[in-house]
Amino acid sequence: MTFSGFLNRLADTDLNVWIDSLTPTLIENWDNTNDGNLPKFLKALNNLPDIKTKHIKLSENIIEIGHPDEICNSQREQLLESLKALMPWRKGPFKLFGILIDSEWQSWMKWNRIEPHLSDLTNRLILDVGSGNGYYMLKMLNANAKITAGVDPSLLSTCQFLAIQKYLNAPNAAVMPLTMENVKPNLETFDTVFSMGVLYHRKSPFDHIAELKSALRPGGELVIETLVIHGDENSVLVPVNRYSVMNNIYFLPSSKALKNWIMKAGFEDVKIVDESYTTIKEQRATEWKLGTSLSDYLDPNDPKLTVEGHPAPLRATIIAKKPYGQTKLPRYKLS
Template sequence: MIDYTHLYAALLHIPALRPWLTQLPEQVAAGLSPHRWGDLPDWQAALASLPDITPSYIELVDKVRIGCSADASEAQLQQLEQQLRKLHPWRKGPWEVFDIYIDTEWRSDWKWERVLPHLAPLENRLVLDVGCGNGYHCWRALGAGARRVIGIDPSAKYVAQFYALKKYLGEEQPADILPLGIEALPPNLQAFDTTFSMGVLYHRRSPLDHLRELRETLRPGGQLVLETLVIDGELGDCLVPEGRYGKMRNVWFIPSCATLESWLRKCGFEDPVTVDVNATSFGEQRRTEWMRFESLADFLDPESPNQTVEGHPPPKRAVVVAKAP
């Protein structure tokens, strides 16, 4: 089940986050309200029906892998897969759970491998992952040595997916996801050593406000790791889709890399550097048995796959790192 007991106890010992405890439980209750999420009782029932299995090992460094099939009976494995499938769609991963391979829409492990060489060492760092989805990168950050990882994502289903896996990864593990958006964080926290914002910026109506919010989460000298859609172009270039982009309604601004770095400087970040640019491929984002809705192939023009169905440039993503002042 979704239990924040360990997190609340840990926050008592983090001075910059301790004051948040006065409002956090109420925020969590609102984020997990069945009045907001009509299917929440079904997701909670799936969590409650997960079989009790003790993994023989846990791998978080090179991949996320939990135990093997020999750790469970055939009946337990069938029950496990049945309950995990009730949490469809699985977008971020992949996950290996007692040899059940959750083949997610995104190969988030590929993204992590592109990001990892450019991270300040994560050993003993306090990490925030904004818009973390089901928390794949939270576990990879923990595997890289982070002291504690807090993810935030307003989708209760992604939170349920995270805690389905945490049942087996270990309730005491210092990683949690809160059912919140960044606006729920107290202002000017200056608490985190590393903040991730991956695949969020283009969904924000005001990207500069989002960048300022991200800066306020970081302690002086902390590192921002930002991944977002970009276009080819020079300083000042930015695509503002009037309608949809790749069938997505909520895409507001897609800057060039130079423009994005300029935004970061304008919002007070130091030394912004684009460290990776990667065109999204059908291998990295696609429909699977665990995510049966439309995916990248459906978002591109079938007659001209070098553009979206709306005629925009196809998805290209950049990773930019920067330092809080």
């Protein structure tokens, strides 16, 4: 089974309580899926050249695995062909044996904004919800995480991670084809849970925050990064039609409103640690993600607006702690 190495690793940790429910979900969502794209992706994975490497640099902005001197020309061609068959590469960049995968997003920019605010990740059990192809998970491994479990319903994300994993060989990390809703409720085991770029895709943000909370152990850390708008505690944008061309966007709160939501969901020490506009340096079309990108989604006459006239993409990161006991709302004395 594709994920057996990772499941074996989980067995040695407090996450062993997840294995019984996770295994059949993986079989259903991966082995028994009828997604028409998967055969093409699997063909690309099977075509990856067999090369062993110890040249691994996860600390740089461009994640580097394998050295150009370790492959011959024909292997290089084979590798390039397989990686291209796994396009579009949205998250990255990666350099595999000298081949630069110049992804749509310069994901290191987000990581560098968030990383200084995180509790030490050493030895932590980490859940990355909406992990994409696992770029940030490799950063978490670099910070000495014990386990990084990525969940993302996109089979392409799983396949891109499997391509990287072939050369990385890190059995304590996996991108699994699951939604957060598929994760066993009330695991209460992860030390840190990340949800980056997911909340605005969810129709029910409070349910999402509650799911994240139920995966965390008491005292664990929540990291939420999402699109926000300027405004006060009561400001929320629900774009009726598209937002920045995307049709699956529901709630864009202000940072202050999101902070209140997270407090309402029972977290403590809730801090807004970053607010940044997305720039066309951070998100742009490349030869690894052809077609349109952020510059096409902004109003050409006013880059502070999207093409639909909404405020341009602004993202915030909030970090919070799951309390050890139940948080109680203050009582009011009725006269």
